[in-house]
Amino acid sequence: MRDRLRIAVQKSGRLAEPARALLASCGYAWRETRDHLFCIGETMPIDLLLVRDDDIPGLLADGTCDLGIVGRNVLLERAGECVLAGAPAPFREWRGLGFGACKLALAVPQQWGEAQALALDGLRIATSYPALLTQWLDERGIAAEVVTLSGSVEIAPRLGKADAICDLVSSGATLAANQLRATDVLLESEAVLAGPVAPFGDARAEIAALLLRRFDAVLGLRDSKLLLFQAASCNVPALMALLPDAEQPTVMRVDGTDRVALQAVCRGAVTWQRLEDLKRAGADALLVVPVERMLA
Ligand code: ATP
Numbered sequence: 001m002r003d004r005l006r007i008a009v010q011k012s013g014r015l016a017e018p019a020r021a022l023l024a025s026c027g028y029a030w031r032e033t034r035d036h037l038f039c040i041g042e043t044m045p046i047d048l049l050l051v052r053d054d055d056i057p058g059l060l061a062d063g064t065c066d067l068g069i070v071g072r073n074v075l076l077e078r079a080g081e082c083v084l085a086g087a088p089a090p091f092r093e094w095r096g097l098g099f100g101a102c103k104l105a106l107a108v109p110q111q112w113g114e115a116q117a118l119a120l121d122g123l124r125i126a127t128s129y130p131a132l133l134t135q136w137l138d139e140r141g142i143a144a145e146v147v148t149l150s151g152s153v154e155i156a157p158r159l160g161k162a163d164a165i166c167d168l169v170s171s172g173a174t175l176a177a178n179q180l181r182a183t184d185v186l187l188e189s190e191a192v193l194a195g196p197v198a199p200f201g202d203a204r205a206e207i208a209a210l211l212l213r214r215f216d217a218v219l220g221l222r223d224s225k226l227l228l229f230q231a232a233s234c235n236v237p238a239l240m241a242l243l244p245d246a247e248q249p250t251v252m253r254v255d256g257t258d259r260v261a262l263q264a265v266c267r268g269a270v271t272w273q274r275l276e277d278l279k280r281a282g283a284d285a286l287l288v289v290p291v292e293r294m295l296a
């Protein structure tokens with residue numbers, strides 16, 4: 001029986017800061033231990049274990065940690081390893097978190113023609129994601145050789161260790177610098193909250209549910225804005241037609257006039273174009289305010 005939740009997060013690297021920022025926006029405050037291995041929660045019964053991202057699925061599998069914030073690519077690769085070894089993974093994705101976006105892609109030398117890039121049979125493909133690549137090749141009946149490398153995958157073709165690669169890309173700059181081009185996307189990845197397949201069955205269930213509710217509130221608000229403006233009453237229908245994503249707009253009469261003040265939370269992007277359209281339809285004194293928290 002445990003009454004605190006332990007979450008594994010990346011110690012340093014691409015997901016480290018955004019993961020902490022997300023937790024902070026959920027009202028979580030912490031104190032880091034001197035050895036920088038733990039964060040002790042001060043506002044919620046949650047502690048963080050600071051680790052390498054690759055260790056997170058294993059920490060979930062052996063119960064050292066209850067939840068983890070990790071790339072979908074890492075989580076699915078480990079899940080794929082479990083399946084190849086004949087057992088389903090004891091962990092799964094609970095939520096996509098909207099940061100750390102990248103793709104796991106197949107890339108071939110730039111000078112290859114279209115036909116050559118499609119004929120992968122008999123080729124060697126270097127990757128740090130052998131389970132995901134093997135699965136993808138098997139599904140397509142392609143008999144290529146998977147060469148597992150732990151790093152510097154993108155230089156494998158130049159070193160003669162492989163013909164093509166399967167690696168993470170975000171901007172594509174690394175591929176271009178190595179005279180490679182992406183041909184197929186195996187996986188669209190982002191940071192995810194990972195947790196066990198089986199329920200906790202003790203006090204941790206409630207803490208996890210509270211955290212999830214706050215995650216959902218924060219993530220659901222990412223693009224939301226509070227829009228405030230005034231208009232003549234007769235223009236309200238036309239203005240509302242421009243705000244299909246406005247949630248329960250409030251319309252208040254401006255005392256002693258035929259004008260109204262409106263306020264609405266908009267879920268979609270409030271662009272300059274939209275503001276100009278509203279202005280043309282009779283809105284003025286337009287104010288766009290970021291929404292930090294919302295409890296419906
Ligand atoms: P660690 O020391 O924790 O093992 P790492 O070097 O394996 O760190 P990072 O490079 O920080 O890990 O990447 C962590 C995660 O960030 C990746 O698993 C992936 O989900 C995501 N990511 C986003 N963009 C990229 C990118 N361009 N290249 C690699 N990973 C990316």
Ligand code: ZN
Pocket residue numbers: 052053054
């Ligand atoms: Zn790593």
